[in-house]
Amino acid sequence: DILSPGQYDTVYNSLSLVIAAQLFTAVFLLIALPRILPRYRQAITVAIIVCGIAAYHYFRIFDSFREAFVTEAAGGQGDYAQAAGAGFNEGYRYVDWLLTVPLLLVELIAVLALARSVQRGLLVRLVPAAALMILLGYPGEISGDNGIRGLFGLLSTIPFAYILYVLFVQLTKSLNKQPVGVRRILSQLRWLLLLSWGVYPIAYLLPMLNLEGADAWVFKQVGYSIADILAKAVYALIIFRVARIKSFDDD
């Protein structure tokens, strides 16, 4: 693909925005950690790790992007073509998700501070399902063939549906045992999760809808960037709010 200077800058700025958002959410939470009761620190610690891992991968994605597209024009005011010898590595995203998606679920369950056995029961279902979802998506993503892409997309949707089932059906009774003040926030959090996670399978579908070319690609990168900020940084801040409110209540 050939990117216009405006398209190049848009992707560049979005990727940099994600680095800043993830890195400083992590730093904020690190500084704020002592203000949380020890019981909820596990959730916030996991949130810090998730945002840190995301920042690391976005540094790499950013570098990969800068190496992959080049222009000869003075002042960068010309079209950007794909560089010789360096591709934009979309696979990084899957590496990131393999680590962070299970951890996002751990973060949610940890802040609920449920009874040990309930917690264990939820985690042994959610964590392997999340890892499986990502692992099944990867072969479809790197394959150039739409049939293979469709097949693995479908397989990956099974654990995805299962995760949503556990979160929206099985978790609901535990939510009713949460303090009143956080119940509404937690239910909003679930919707944020659904909304932001939904972006990824949609982006995965784009090549199958023949929505390719520079515009679709730029749109996808910006879409991923926004979804990643919502699904990790904003999500972490809401989890932090829940932990703060519960820390007050328990005191």
Add this chain to the structure above:
Amino acid sequence: DILSPGQYDTVYNSLSLVIAAQLFTAVFLLIALPRILPRYRQAITVAIIVCGIAAYHYFRIFDSFREAFVTEAAGGQGDYAQAAGAGFNEGYRYVDWLLTVPLLLVELIAVLALARSVQRGLLVRLVPAAALMILLGYPGEISGDNGIRGLFGLLSTIPFAYILYVLFVQLTKSLNKQPVGVRRILSQLRWLLLLSWGVYPIAYLLPMLNLEGADAWVFKQVGYSIADILAKAVYALIIFRVARIKSFDDD
């Protein structure tokens, strides 16, 4: 060897995954350290150091890989050949192991919090044996000759067998003195150790079985990556869990 774009990306992503896993396990443990009783902090501190050393070496391995394989094709969509003037340095791994393998054993013994004399007795046997195992493997690894490889592989297996003997026979009576809640976890940990450590001598054998070429090489790099995550990061998290449970019990 010539790598296809898919093979190149797979190695690239695996190496990057290991960096993220080791680095953020270290960060996680560092943040969580104060939640452990002082008595178990030595074990977690050593775990942080091990994951940190591994992250450092994987940064180097990653850079070495990126310099060693190059393509001229636009967008990186062509085969990757070995670069002039830059080889992939497999020897890094032995440097890493020389430091981390003895420390992994120290980590395990430290979390058991045995009587001083028992602890000393185990360490003076395990640590030199681990160092010897790695030192003896190195001449075989860098030699191009299968006879020398076999000889040093055999010599290196003697301390390896001795370590397993100490862990699985001599350590067993100490395990029975551990609190009930952690006994099962500790025995799982030993199996994780056996399983993940076993990967390294098997990878060492591959050239002697004439399993060479690009596919075998990619398989080996991915195998090392998974084994390194299991043997250091996952291992550290299980040690952390043991330390947490024991901290509660002692409180």
